[in-house]
Amino acid sequence: MLEIIGKVDKVIGPVVHAREIDKAKMLDLVEVGDQHLVGEIVKLNDDRAVMQVYEDTTGLAPGTNIYSAGVPLSVDLGPGLLGTIYDGIQRPLEVIRDSSDQYIQKGIHVSALDRERKWNFKPLLEVGREVEGGETAGTVQETELIEHRVLVPPGMAGKVSWVAPPGEYTVEGVVARIEDQAGLQREVRLYQRWPVRRGRPIKGRQPLSIPLITGQRVIDFLFPVAKGGTVVVPGGFGTGKTMIQHALSKWSDADIIVYIGCGERGNEMTDVLMEFPRLIDPRTNRPIMERTVLIANTSNMPVAAREASIYTGITIAEYYRDQGYHVAIMADSTSRWAEALRELSGRMEEMPADEGYPAYLPTRLAEFYERAGMVETLGEKAGSISIVGSVSPPGGDFSEPVTQHTKRFVRCLWALDRQLANARHYPAISWLDSYSEYVEEISDWWQERSGGEWKEIRREIMDLLQQEGKLQQVVKLVGPDVLPDTQRIVLETCTMFKNAFLQQNSFDKIDMYCIPQKQIKMLQVILDFYKLGLENIKKGANIHQLKKMEVYSDIMRMKFSVSNDEIKKIDEIRDKLSRSMQRITEMFE
Ligand SMILES: Nc1ncnc2c1ncn2[C@@H]1O[C@H](COP(=O)(O)OP(=O)(O)O)[C@@H](O)[C@H]1O
Numbered sequence: 001m002l003e004i005i006g007k008v009d010k011v012i013g014p015v016v017h018a019r020e021i022d023k024a025k026m027l028d029l030v031e032v033g034d035q036h037l038v039g040e041i042v043k044l045n046d047d048r049a050v051m052q053v054y055e056d057t058t059g060l061a062p063g064t065n066i067y068s069a070g071v072p073l074s075v076d077l078g079p080g081l082l083g084t085i086y087d088g089i090q091r092p093l094e095v096i097r098d099s100s101d102q103y104i105q106k107g108i109h110v111s112a113l114d115r116e117r118k119w120n121f122k123p124l125l126e127v128g129r130e131v132e133g134g135e136t137a138g139t140v141q142e143t144e145l146i147e148h149r150v151l152v153p154p155g156m157a158g159k160v161s162w163v164a165p166p167g168e169y170t171v172e173g174v175v176a177r178i179e180d181q182a183g184l185q186r187e188v189r190l191y192q193r194w195p196v197r198r199g200r201p202i203k204g205r206q207p208l209s210i211p212l213i214t215g216q217r218v219i220d221f222l223f224p225v226a227k228g229g230t231v232v233v234p235g236g237f238g239t240g241k242t243m244i245q246h247a248l249s250k251w252s253d254a255d256i257i258v259y260i261g262c263g264e265r266g267n268e269m270t271d272v273l274m275e276f277p278r279l280i281d282p283r284t285n286r287p288i289m290e291r292t293v294l295i296a297n298t299s300n301m302p303v304a305a306r307e308a309s310i311y312t313g314i315t316i317a318e319y320y321r322d323q324g325y326h327v328a329i330m331a332d333s334t335s336r337w338a339e340a341l342r343e344l345s346g347r348m349e350e351m352p353a354d355e356g357y358p359a360y361l362p363t364r365l366a367e368f369y370e371r372a373g374m375v376e377t378l379g380e381k382a383g384s385i386s387i388v389g390s391v392s393p394p395g396g397d398f399s400e401p402v403t404q405h406t407k408r409f410v411r412c413l414w415a416l417d418r419q420l421a422n423a424r425h426y427p428a429i430s431w432l433d434s435y436s437e438y439v440e441e442i443s444d445w446w447q448e449r450s451g452g453e454w455k456e457i458r459r460e461i462m463d464l465l466q467q468e469g470k471l472q473q474v475v476k477l478v479g480p481d482v483l484p485d486t487q488r489i490v491l492e493t494c495t496m497f498k499n500a501f502l503q504q505n506s507f508d509k510i511d512m513y514c515i516p517q518k519q520i521k522m523l524q525v526i527l528d529f530y531k532l533g534l535e536n537i538k539k540g541a542n543i544h545q546l547k548k549m550e551v552y553s554d555i556m557r558m559k560f561s562v563s564n565d566e567i568k569k570i571d572e573i574r575d576k577l578s579r580s581m582q583r584i585t586e587m588f589e
C-alpha cells in the first residue's frame with residue numbers, strides 16, 4: 001500500500017534529498033513527485049533521507065510528495081523472463097517502448113511479467129505433504145528449451161492443503177496452498193518477488209568440478225572456468241571483450257544466460273538488441289533467446305538504473321539456479337557499472353577513495369561475485385551461477401581500481417592484449433598475463449574425456465611455452481638463425497600452437513565453436529609434430545624439411561577445414577603426419 005512518507009527537499013541529478021521523512025527504512029523503494037519516479041532510499045538520518053532515482057529527474061520540484069509501500073527494490077520471478085529484454089530495474093523495454101513516444105517515459109509502471117499470458121501448469125505436489133521453500137510445486141514449459149520449475153518461495157513451509165488442477169494459469173494464478181505452522185493458508189503462485197540486493201538462500205555450497213565449456217580453445221584449454229566460477233576480462237577499447245562475452249552467450253554450455261549490457265559505445269547495446277533475437281543455439285537449433293534474459297543499459301538511461309542492473313541480473317540468475325539450472329552471467333562492462341556508482345557517490349558528496357570511486361567499491365564488487373557458485377538448492381537440486389565480468393580500464397591500464405579490486409574476488413583472469421588485438425590474433429587473450437585457478441578442479445572432467453591424456457598434454461604444451469619464452473630472449477638478441485634446429489622446433493611448434501589452435505575466428509562458421517574432442521585431437525597432432533619432428537632433427541633432418549611437408553598446411557588449416565561433426569578427419573591428418581615424418585626418418589637411416 002502506497003503511503004506518503006515525506007517531501008522532496010533538493011534534487012541533484014539522480015540524487016534526491018528528502019525531508020519530513022516518516023516510517024521509511026533503508027533501501028525502501030520510493031516513488032518521487034507527481035510523476036511517481038521510481039527510486040530507492042540509500043541514506044537515512046532522522047527525518048531526512050537520500051534517494052537514488054532511476055529516472056530522469058528534470059522538472060522534479062522541491063516540496064512534492066514522496067510515496068512508498070515500505071518494500072525494497074524487488075524483481076518478479078516467474079515464467080516469461082526468458083526471451084525478455086529489461087532495463088536495470090526490470091522494466092521490459094518492448095512494453096516501455098510501445099507505451100510511450102519517448103524511449104522511456106517517466107514514472108511508467110509496467111509489470112515485468114506479462115499479467116495476461118497463460119501458462120500450462122502441471123502440478124507436482126499432493127495434498128497433505130509437508131513442503132519447504134525451494135521445492136518444486138509444478139512445472140510450466142516456459143520455452144521449447146526450458147522447463148520452468150515453479151518453486152515454493154523461500155521461507156514458506158507447511159502442509160499442502162490444496163493443489164490446483166493442471167491447466168492454464170496466468171503468473172498471478174494460485175497453484176497451491178500451504179498451511180503453515182500458525183495455521184495460516186499461504187499461496188504459491190506462478191511467480192514470486194525477491195529483493196534484488198539480497199542473495200536468495202541456498203542449502204549449501206558445493207565444490208566446483210565441472211568446466212563451463214565455452215568452445216573457445218584458449219579458454220577451455222589454457223584458462224578454463226568452472227561452472228560456478230568467476231572470471232574477469234580486462235581489456236582496453238576494441239580488444240574483444242564484447243566479442244568474448246557474445247561468444248560465451250552463444251556457445252557456452254550453460255542452460256541459461258543472463259546478459260547484462262552496459263554499452264561502451266552508443267550503438268553497442270543496439271547491436272545486442274538486434275543481434276541476439278536472431279541467433280540460433282547450435283546444439284538445439286532453437287533461438288538462443290529461449291534461454292536468455294537480456295538486461296540493457298543504454299546511454300540515455302539514468303545512472304541509478306545502471307547501478308541496479310547487476311543486482312537485477314544476478315537475482316534472476318539465482319532464481320533459475322534454484323530451479324536446478326546452470327546459469328552464466330555476462331556483465332559487459334562492469335567499469336560502466338562502477339562509474340555509475342562513482343557518479344552517484346559524488347552526487348551524494350561522499351568522501352572519494354581511489355580515482356574518485358567510493359570507498360565501498362570493493363565491498364560492492366565482492367558482494368556481486370560472491371553470489372556465483374555451485375550450490376545445493378533449498379529444493380536439493382544442483383545449480384550454479386558462473387560470472388564473467390569485463391572491465392575496460394581507461395587507457396588499457398590494468399592497475400586502475402576496478403580491475404585491481406575485481407581481481408581480488410575472482411579466480412580466473414583473461415587479460416586482453418592490445419598487441420595481439422592489433423595483430424588480429426583473436427581472441428586476444430594473453431597466454432602470459434592470464435590465469436585460471438580452476439585447472440586442478442576441472443582436470444578430472446577432462447581426463448575422463450581424453451582417455452586420460454589431458455593433464456599430460458597440458459603439461460607438455462605449458463613446458464613448450466616456457467621453453468619458448470626463454471628462447472625468445474635469445475632470438476631478440478641474435479635472431480633465430482643461430483639457434484640449433486632442436487630449439488627452433490620449439491619455436492615452430494609454439495607458433496603452430498598459437499596460430500592453429502589459440503587463434504580462433506568468431507566469424508568463421510566452423511571455427512567459431514570448437515567441441516572438447518576436437519580440441520584434444522588438435523593438440524595431439526600439434527604435439528606429434530613436435531615429438532616426431534624433434535626425433536627427425538636429432539637424426540639429421542632440418543626444420544625446413546618439416547615445414548615443407550604437405551601435411552604442415554593441413555595442420556595449420558584443420559580448425560577451419562574440420563567441422564565438429566567430422567573430427568575423425570583429424571585422425572587422418574595425424575596419420576598423414578606420422579607417414580610424412582616416417583619418410584623423412586627413412587632419408588637418414
Ligand atoms: N574472436 C574474434 N574473431 C574475430 N574478430 C574479433 C574477435 N574478437 C574481436 N574481434 C574484432 O575486434 C573488434 C572489437 O571487439 P569488441 O569485442 O567490440 O571489443 P571491446 O568490447 O573490447 O571494445 C570486433 O568488432 C572484431 O572485429
Ligand SMILES: [Mg+2]
Nearest residue numbers: 241242243264
Ligand atoms: Mg565492448
